[in-house]
Amino acid sequence: xxxxxxxxxxxxxxxxxxxxxxxxxxxxxxxxxxxxxxxxxxxxxxxxxxxxxxxxxxxxxxxxxxxxxxxxxxxxxxxxxxxxxxxxxxxxxxxxxxxxxxxxxxxxxxxxxxxxxxxxxxxxxxxxxxxxxxxxxxxxxxxxxxxxxxxxxxxxxxxxxxxxxxxxxxxxxxxxxxxxxxxxxxxxxxxxxxxxxxxxxxxxxxxxxxxxxxxxxxxxxxxxxxxx
Amino acid sequence: xxxxxxxxxxxxxxxxxxxxxxxxxxxxxxxxxxxxxxxxxxxxxxxxxxxxxxxxxxxxxxxxxxxxxxxxxxxxxxxxxxxxxxxxxxxxxxxxxxxxxxxxxxxxxxxxxxxxxxxxxxxxxxxxxxxxxxxxxxxxxxxxxxxxxxxxxxxxxxxxxxxxxxxxxxxxxxxxxxxxxxxxxxxxxxxxxxxxxxxxxxxxxxxxxxxxxxxxxxxxxxxxxxxxxxxxxxxxxxxxx
Numbered sequence: 491x492x493x494x495x496x497x498x499x500x501x502x503x504x505x506x507x508x509x510x511x512x513x514x515x516x517x518x519x520x521x522x523x524x525x526x527x528x529x530x531x532x533x534x535x536x537x538x539x540x541x542x543x544x545x546x547x548x549x550x551x552x553x554x555x556x557x558x559x560x561x562x563x564x565x566x567x568x569x570x571x572x573x574x575x576x577x578x579x580x581x582x583x584x585x586x587x588x589x590x591x592x593x594x595x596x597x598x599x600x601x602x603x604x605x606x607x608x609x610x611x612x613x614x615x616x617x618x619x620x621x622x623x624x625x626x627x628x629x630x631x632x633x634x635x636x637x638x639x640x641x642x643x644x645x646x647x648x649x650x651x652x653x654x655x656x657x658x659x660x661x662x663x664x665x666x667x668x669x670x671x672x673x674x675x676x677x678x679x680x681x682x683x684x685x686x687x688x689x690x691x692x693x694x695x696x697x698x699x700x701x702x703x704x705x706x707x708x709x710x711x712x713x714x715x716x717x718x
Numbered sequence: 719x720x721x722x723x724x725x726x727x728x729x730x731x732x733x734x735x736x737x738x739x740x741x742x743x744x745x746x747x748x749x750x751x752x753x754x755x756x757x758x759x760x761x762x763x764x765x766x767x768x769x770x771x772x773x774x775x776x777x778x779x780x781x782x783x784x785x786x787x788x789x790x791x792x793x794x795x796x797x798x799x800x801x802x803x804x805x806x807x808x809x810x811x812x813x814x815x816x817x818x819x820x821x822x823x824x825x826x827x828x829x830x831x832x833x834x835x836x837x838x839x840x841x842x843x844x845x846x847x848x849x850x851x852x853x854x855x856x857x858x859x860x861x862x863x864x865x866x867x868x869x870x871x872x873x874x875x876x877x878x879x880x881x882x883x884x885x886x887x888x889x890x891x892x893x894x895x896x897x898x899x900x901x902x903x904x905x906x907x908x909x910x911x912x913x914x915x916x917x918x919x920x921x922x923x924x925x926x927x928x929x930x931x932x933x934x935x936x937x938x939x940x941x942x943x944x945x946x947x948x949x950x951x952x953x954x955x956x957x958x959x
Contacts, residue, residue, distance in 0.1 A: 552928075552932065554935075555889070555893075555931060555932050555934075555935035555936075556893070556927075556928050556931040556932065556935075557893040557894070557895075557896035557897075557907065557931065558893070558896075559896040559897060559899065559907055560896060560907060560910070560924065560927055560928065560931065563911070563924065564924055564928075567920050567921070567924070658788075658789070658790035658791070659790070661790040661792050661793060662790075662792055662897070664792065665792075665899070665900055672790070672792060672793060679800075685796075685800045685801070685804065686800060686801050686804035686805060689793065689796040689797055689800055689801050690797070690801050692793050692796075693789050693793050693794070693796075693797050693801075696788065696789050696790055696793055697785070697788045697789050700787075700788035700789070701784055701788045704784075704787075704788065
């Protein structure tokens with residue numbers, strides 16, 4: 491082991507930044523997509539129509555009991571086949587690991603966001619639901635105008651905390667050779683044999699980002715808490 | 719889908735593909751078991767430190783938890799595997815005496831142990847803080863020292879209260895073991911990929927791994943539910959009749 495050379499970071503900074511940008515993009519898209527699908531799943535789980543509720547809870551339980559890494563590889567192989575079936579093309583449609591990761595993380599996070607939203611919906615008192623129906627609102631209206639806005643507000647800190655976890659989990663796509671932040675650093679570390687400096691740097695950046703974000707979430711939590 | 723593949727011999731190896739997957743499962747479970755012991759001990763110490771009245775202990779405990787919570791697991795694996803031996807010569811010397819499999823196994827246990835301990839510390843802290851102040855005061859009033867109060871009064875209660883969240887930590891730990899694939903540990907996920915790549919039967923290999931993980935999750939759930947019922951405190955949440 492020679493002297494440490496942190497200059498390698500300055501030299502490769504644009505490349506690393508490109509990786510970080512991909513990581514952030516994937517996080518934001520997956521968080522938004524996951525929240526939308528997660529909310530739909532939560533409504534399905536709470537539905538009175540039994541087959542729908544069973545399908546939703548089966549999906550959520552399956553996603554939550556297998557490792558994310560396995561889910562990432564599953565989707566990497568299944569997405570081209572499924573797209574082929576949908577579009578009726580002659581051979582599997584290769585999206586590439588970086589693009590199929592968007593679908594993977596939306597579908598995976600939906601399972602986790604579903605559980606948060608389910609708790610959020612169930613935290614709304616029964617009186618609110620009854621009041622909405624008493625006013626003559628339909629199921630759709632009462633969800634949209636009465637229940638979901640409150641559920642979102644109550645669960646916002648938890649949704650954001652889950653998004654920080656997601657931001658960290660995205661790093662696993664580097665094992666599919668995708669150039670996210672970790673993937674970029676792995677490639678440079680191997681090319682320039684600067685393993686120690688690169689991984690230390692990546693750890694520090696992640697810590698700084700996640701610690702700042704979680705501190706912000708804590709403040710937000712205090713500010714928006716409804717005093718009951 | 720052809721299930722016969724599982725009973726075909728692995729080229730240049732002894733045994734069939736199913737044997738290979740099961741040996742991977744063995745590595746997954748033994749890594750998780752040892753990491754759990756480490757995590758439980760460390761997590762309990764840090765969790766307790768965060769509930770004492772010594773400000774410096776609380777600060778160190780908080781810093782510990784934040785450190786391990788805010789860095790992605792895969793990066794932590796790289797730090798333990800590459801950075802620590804690279805920075806500390808003594809570790810480097812020791813590591814070179816190990817064969818690669820041992821090095822990967824030790825790294826995985828230590829890394830997952832520390833990572834999980836920060837989560838357990840959080841649970842232990844909230845468990846202790848959920849107890850009424852009277853319990854601690856009663857301990858002191860009986861003339862117990864702080865150490866004794868924790869040992870005989872607070873911890874026996876706190877552990878039983880936090881069994882449900884600890885259950886999900888056990889399952890998270892088993893799932894997280896798959897990340898050890900990144901440093902080359904031959905655990906279940908590693909073997910699954912190996913089977914996929916060598917036979918091109920990705921579907922069968924992944925389906926088998928999925929099934930195994932689901933069975934583990936269900937078993938862990940049952941075992942912890944059993945323990946929960948056995949040690950339930952009467953009058954607390956799900957405890958007693």
